[in-house]
Amino acid sequence: MRKTAWLLALLAPLAMVGHAAGLSVRIVDGHGAPVADAVVTVVSRVAAPAASAQPPRTRVVDQKNLTFVPYIEVFRPGDSVVFRNSDNTRHHVYSFSPAKAFEFVLAPGQSSAPLVLDRSGVVAVGCNIHDRMIAYLYISDAPWIAHSGAEGRVSFDGLPAGAYEVRVWQPRLRPNKPDLAQIATVLADADPQTLTFTLSLLPDPRTQFDREHTSY
């Protein structure tokens, strides 16, 4: 619900341009199963992206039950992130990502100072104390951006008719293939396009590291 809410907010200016069209993106893995946590960005191939007129915002990444919540969060450059420790253990939050490197320890109940994410890119956040804790901050200035839920589907409405480049990123994509791109041309709402991305994914490291003492 929340997702749809701010997506509508995002698309509100476009709807006023003229004809609007719909784009549905379906993400499946090699087995055809829907893939959650896939970030889809849509960029017009003809028009330069319109500068974001939105004011920077601050979002909170909570840490509950030794887990970052949410797992993936989408940011616009200039947005800030605050890490909040809702557990009763300390968390040593860090990132070596080029987009934003940081490191600090949060005591239980403590929240970090807002970190300004001023560059596009993916920031992988981990906890040095708890290896399986990981979260991704996806920072992009793409006009349309959304990430999939458990059903593995992302829909865009009210796109101006035209050609777009649709990109999909997922944390478990293979390292040497950071994301996938497809070209889609949308004409009208009455003609909704559906794109299917088939992702070859690595195992989820969050579950992998549970097996401390098992063989592989």
Add this chain to the structure above:
Amino acid sequence: MSFRTRLALFFVAALVAVQALTAVLVYEVTRHELIGEGQRQLGVAAAAFVRQLDDISDRVADGVRVLSLDFALRSAIAQHDQATMQSALANHGRRVGATQMLLLDVDGRVVVDTLGAYRAGAAFPYADLVERAWSQPAAAVVAWRGRAYWMVVVPVFAPNLVGEIAAAIPIDDALLARLQAQSTLPRNIELVAQSANHAWSVLAHGSDQVALSADLAARRALLPTQPTLLELGDREFVAQAVPLSRAHASAPVAAVLGYSVDEALRPYRPVALAWAGLLALGLVVGLIGAWLIARSVSRPVEQLAASARRIEAGDYSAPRDVHRKDELGQLATAFAGMAEAIREREARILHQSGRDQATDLPNRLAADAHIQGELGRRPRQPAALLMVGLARVPEIIKTMGHMVCDRVMRDVGERIRGPAGGGFVARATETQFAIFLARADRQEAIAAGFRLLDALAEPYREADLTLDLAPAVGIALAPLHATGANGLLRRAEIALLAALGTEEPIAVYDPATDPHRPERLSLMGDLRAALDNDQLQLHYQPKLNLAGGAVDGAEGLVRWQHPGLGAVAPDAFIALAEETGNIRRLTRWALAAGIAQAKRWHEAGRTIRVSLNVSARDLDDAELPRRVAELLALHALPPECIALEITEGAIMGKPDAAIAVLRRLAGQGIDLAIDDFGVGQSSLAYLRRLPVRELKVDKSFVTHLHESREDQTIVRSIVDLAHDLGYRVTAEGVDHETTLAFLHEIGCDHAQGWLIAKALPADAFDAFLKRDREAVPG
């Protein structure tokens, strides 16, 4: 080969064969089992070995992952701090036993290499490992620069995947040795890598350095993944190759595990040695045992054989030292029983052989032995042998049979035992008993003889049978008549025969009347020699013509002057010649001599008719007339000059043949005379059939003619009758003048006897004729 040796050899051969077969069987079974066991063990060991290697890589992976989580390292990686990364990797590499540590970026390019083998930015060769390591630690055994390594690649999360750490852990001899020491891995382990030309080269090996893989690889391009039996030189192995997890860029690496069958058999070697020792011991014990058993069998057998030889030699003592309860004991017992039975039977036979069945008296053989023994014990001492004979016995046998005869003889035997007076009594022949009286002289023997006769005087009675025994006794005396038993028995028998033939029931042996003396045999030989050498003489006894008063005839009588014995009685040697078949030669000689003499007298103008004796045997000779004719022809002598004399008995024997011969002689003009007329059984009627011209009255009628009226009557009758029948008559044995006168008176034709002259040699005969002519002229 003796029984003993054969038994021992068989025993030992059987033992050796069984043991050898068992040994081969056990060895093969054991070996087969060990190979099977080796194959099982090898399968387990191969899995265990792979697991141990995996454990190592796991351990290394764990170690490296711990390193990868090191914040400082991650920080250094993030900050591309080469020096820190290098030192941290090297440091950690030592901890996990790696000889090389590499940091790779997510694209698989080398960022840091502690060994410096790869420069930064170069592609890590094991891309598949890199890819696998994106999600989880990956490991493979790689061959690199002639050695084997565990290449363990671990992802580095910071917290997303930022790179990989590769650690190269050498799998070298030391590691294999340690693994072998830690577990029950086979001693033969090799790590091999296949080079570009498919040849397998050894990267590392375990404690036992046998190049299994070389041999395996030589056999086939692919190493056997199942346990395989192979021989290396003189050793046997069960070998199996295990391909190890590999990286694509690396040459294939495999572990070859070998299980030495010889090694496995080694614990059994002392067992085999003990076995061989036991076998040798068993052989020795078996040999000794077999020898002893064989000896226990063969020794009694040899003893029994010796016993059999003793029995053969006449020794019937029981076999010695055979007191056993087994079959040989039974045999020995049977043997002893047999020897005893033989001994008893032989004794009985011996006893019976010396006994007469009917009378149970000693038989002739026993008597001979007993008498010989007695004589030998007392040589030159007087002893007498009485032979009791029963003249009626042959008759009894013929009429009553042997059964009665046996009873008679038994009765006689009992009867003579008393009168024998303790003398040795035996049944000498079927009809005779012998009684040997040691120390008895002639008188005692004769007295005993009479006692015996008295005892046998009573006839034998049985039921309604009464048999007169007609006993007689012959006596021979030792040492007078013989010094040996045989001679004594024979002479007593001769005396008995003499007694049986006369009125006197007792006769003592008389050598003079014994026609069976052994000298006679040699005498016969001498007679033949005398005939051959012309040692006999023909003497001539004159025949006086009573009517004319002159000698006109002569009887040729053979005389034999034996070189050793002197003059031999004509009766003796003529009878001998007749018995021994030499009479024809004697007759031939006498004929030749007589005819020759007759010729001489004929030529001298004397009319002397020579009478020559012809034996009964000569009348069987159909050649006789021809031979006489030839002699007469030879001397050109008229047949009237000779006459032939034949006894009555000679003609009576074979009348037809004899009469034919006589007729031929008579046909040749030869006068024939019957000699010894009157004592025979021929009648004058019978004589009528013979071509005879003369009768010679036997001297038994003539000898007592001068005093016996009966004889005078007989002779007169003979002369009268003969003259009536046309025979001339000659009286022989004329010794008295009275006789001569009587003969002259009754008209007898010729007289012959000592009164006229005894037989004279031819020249003496001539002299006698001359004297006679002078004395009785005309």
